[in-house]
Amino acid sequence: MDGAEPIRIGVLGAGAVGKLTAAALVSSGMSVRLLVRRQEQAASLRQNGLVLVNSDGKRLRFPVAVSADPVAEAVDLVMVTVKSIDTEQAARQVAAMPGTPCVLSLQNGLGNGETLAALLGPERVLLGVSTYGATAQSDYEVAARGSGELVVGGYLGCHPLADKLAAIFSKAGWNVRVSSDMQREVWKKALVNIGINPVTAIHRVPNGAILERPDLRQIAVAAVWEAGQVAQGLGVLSADEAAAGVERMLLVCRATAANRSSMLQDVEKGRRTEIGSLNGAVVRMADELSVATPVNRELVNRIRQIEAGNCDGAYCT
Template identity: 45%
Template sequence: MDVLVFGAGSLGSLVGGLLARDHSVTLVGRDPHIGAIAADGLAVTGAFDVRVTPDAVTAVPEDCAADLAVVTVKAHDTEAAAVALADCPLDAALSLQNGMGNEALLAEALDCPVLAGTCTYGALRDGPGTVTCTGVGEVVLGPREGGTSTTADAVGAAFDSAGFETTVAADMPRRLWEKLAVNAGINATTALARIENGALVDGPGTDAAAAAARETARAAREAGVDLTDEAAVAAVERVARATAANTSSMHQDVRDGRRTEIDAINGYVADRTDAPVNRTLAALVRAWEAGRGLR
């Protein structure tokens, strides 16, 4: 399969690097990372010990036809990704992004089926040309509206053949809301407190994370998706425990002085239901961003 990975940061590089073991992959990202890959290949370390030589470019090439585009940019860059890919002949696109609303933005611009996905593989970019897998997880994908499709089956088979733990799911709307509950509970809390994920298993931030997850579950139910408070809180605890030593993506963004995905996570929840905890977390992170000229 010809695969174009748009957003070759940490996760995009890991996904693209592992897919390149069995498929033809083009990574689209930024220098100096992309330049190093173009010159010497991509090293995947940590849970894997792989060196691959995917194509690496800083813009979507003119001859960009591909069987699959995997979108891994930050949520606030989804619209730009959609514009960049709009004229690219694609058989399918797959979002492996945080936050909600990414698939809808892509579907408005792309003339192909857009699949929803989640990825729990841990990724950390150590330097140009290298990405570390900090934990083996699972890729779950399926039609964004739910149900089944031959496109989802084909993409799932491509990930499976490349060695990913892969599930093709018929209930992606529920899975996306559950993932949002996890992100709402873990990301802003750890970013503001500057703590690792495991501190939310049993610590002062645990109640705040659980409250954010319950509010997300309420928003899901109001949107017609059956996600109980108990399931949302259990998902936060499960992920926090499994990734105890990890630094969340939003914590990494705050640490490195980058804009976060707060609008598509806690902000998304706060815009859709009575969610005082999510609203407060979003306001605090937005205040941090504003103070550093990131908004």
């Protein structure tokens, strides 16, 4: 694909992140196709358009093409925004698309890039880390939850599409930078989610409660510290970067105090969570490194109990 040619973009997954991303792309002048699983959602988006509710309450409506048959679409790049538990299925859908397009993973958790690279080839994979918050309000509406940063780069380091994607999102008003070490960036964000998501989901509290309650703060800090030790053992983060993960997690709690984490929202709606690609991934890697991670292991066990319906009351006992 010539660098001067426009990129044909598909967004696979129309949850909160997918809708927010698609709205940003359309606002920058891109032609975007939302690739969804449910015919009901496709019909709703066609009828109502894609509606973005800004932090000031203003509603913006964007026209967007929608398809419930991703395999039939010919695009140059697919932005994968599905949950980590659906990454392998998404990779197989992309592999079946005409020409096997490149993919940009805009997902939470560890291991998404590895799954996509294994099925599509590492040269086709880019990774993205976003701190832009969003909440899905309906099949066609998404509420923006403040500004943040988007970091993009190739799975193998540099990628010819990274700068072009940065320019596209910058045009939409997003704060974007390109990184040649996305494994490091993915881990830095994962440390934040490893501390916040399971603690808020288990105790059914917004992010700010981790700062207000010493018991929750202690658990979240310990989970991040253990994960940082694993990242060090893998050679992904330095000792200073791993240590900084704790402070970064607490800063995010402060900046998003009223927010309800994605894992909490999943638990409240009875959906499967991404615990396996966060704390669960830490435990698996720690076992290979012979590093003890008792706090992360306990958090995984409690979330699994909730998913299985074995917990009563506000949290597992």
